[in-house]
Amino acid sequence: MDLLRFATAGSVDDGKSTLIGRLLLDSKAIFEDQLEAVEVTSTARGYDYTDLALLTDGLRSEREQGITIDVAYRYFATPRRKFIIADTPGHVQYTRNMVTGASTADLGLVLVDARQGLTEQSRRHAVLLSLLRVPHLVLAVNKMDLVDWSQEVFERIRDEFVTFASRLNVPDLEVIPISALQGDNVVTRSENMPWFEGSSLMHHLENVHIASDRDLRDVRFPVQYVIRPKSDEYHDYRGYAGQVASGVLKPGDEVMVLPSGLTSRIAAIDAFDHEIDEAFPPMSVVVRLEDDIDVSRGDMICRTRNAPEPTQDLDAMISWMTREPLRPRQKLAIKHTTRVARAVVRDIQYRLDINTLHRDTDSQELGLNEIGRVSLRTTQQLLVDPYEQNRTTGSFILIDEATGVTVGAGMIN
Structure with missing residues (x-):
């Protein structure tokens, strides 16, 4: 079912x-x-x-x-x-x-x-x-x-x-x-x-x-955790755990790891207690590669000829979730898939009146529960897709670094 x-x-x-x-x-x-x-x-x-x-x-x-x-x-x-x-x-x-x-x-x-x-x-x-x-x-x-x-x-x-x-x-x-x-x-x-x-x-x-x-064409597998058991039985085991964001993964597929750009092939895909023939969203699996390459949390496994766009500049619709308004030049932490970076608000393009759909271009802040189009600059490159194409790799959350509270949710244009 x-x-x-x-x-x-x-x-x-x-x-x-x-x-x-x-x-x-x-x-x-x-x-x-x-x-x-x-x-x-x-x-x-x-x-x-x-x-x-x-x-x-x-x-x-x-x-x-x-x-x-x-x-x-x-x-x-x-x-x-x-x-x-x-x-x-x-x-x-x-x-x-x-x-x-x-x-x-x-x-x-x-x-x-x-x-x-x-x-x-x-x-x-x-x-x-x-x-x-x-x-x-x-x-x-x-x-x-x-x-x-x-x-x-x-x-x-x-x-x-x-x-x-x-x-x-x-x-x-x-x-x-x-x-x-x-x-x-x-x-x-x-x-x-x-x-x-x-x-x-x-x-x-x-x-x-x-x-x-669900997008079954564009393979996106954000790595959440690297599994290296310490027992003698699994001494050579190295797997990369995460949830399939989109696409279908199968053993033998040629894949690329971003942001390094290194390539390999999928050796096997493990579920909880057995190997499986394919993985698709929203399954949580462990992917094993044929080559020992450097892969860590925040990296993304994708197809060699179908990769997300690495960027530090984000144009997104933001839903603001806290009483302190969002303003230009504000600095926040950003979490996108399994990668965390820092971001600065470059510009608020407009605030959306969600009753009339009017775009208020004169507004220079977003208040509690308001939605607007915002430009961000991040300290690291993020591997993103448009939100309308992929709701997982096209979304992120903004976090107040001082309190650890989630203050905003973003959808990348």
Whole structure:
């Protein structure tokens, strides 16, 4: 079975956590004692229904306020596919948490309250999913039970969102009416909306095609760790561990190690306890080469005629994640794949208004949760690809050297 990672998005109280709770419940992915605990808590609060949001909102402050603050990851599987869900917050001040949860997603699930229609935060999250190059997008029009299952309301919201999404980079869009609280159109088709001829949300999640989303052409293998066992049995063993970012690796392939430019051939590829015939993303493997060449953490194994571009000058979209603004001439640490260097901000080209998509070229700083186009200069050459081509080698994080806190996430243009 393949794995689908998807992230929820949308405004506050649109029902993101409730929807995930419904998916877990109806797919029988929670234990009886978990459900009993949620039912007891719901009754204690005076609810006449089971508050399924409690299955994902685990922080005390989340339960007290009835909102999502941190990203909550949940795992479940059906006979067709495995899933990793990132339940992201809807509040504006937690936009950075939403970016974190959506950065590795194959699919973005934007929820809209049918009573409210599209909100500023709904558009904001759709723009962020587009910037993060999430290849598949689903708009779930939730709480249809509160608008009497109105086809007219659904079609009005659908048409408005499709018009807005036409200005974004959204290659695949699906719109589905649901009621997360009652389960309509979540796992099974709804009898209350016979006018909707599409599939249920779960059916779409199980069948959306994601195999072609991964780059299997450009081989990129950032080396994370060099394995040299000290036992006599493996005295001559030298392997290079890491996660395949893109491409397919096979024994016998001619490869090049960057930045040295030395070439060799793959002798073998090891998984946990056995050799394998090929490795592809996102597998974590150990690669052994035929020649003893100098390879260390931060190096990259690639094809001899298909290598990333070494550069010290980066042009990137930055999502800023801390209260202290990003300004020109600021110095930060940068982590790109497995390589760490230092960087200086050369210029802020513009700040993006993610509600109107207006580019503010007069802005000379980026504040908390803002996004802008920035030029950076690094102390070492980094082996990069455009983010739209490779989300692993095309992304990086910025770190405050004094505190060690991640303060920004970047997507290379």
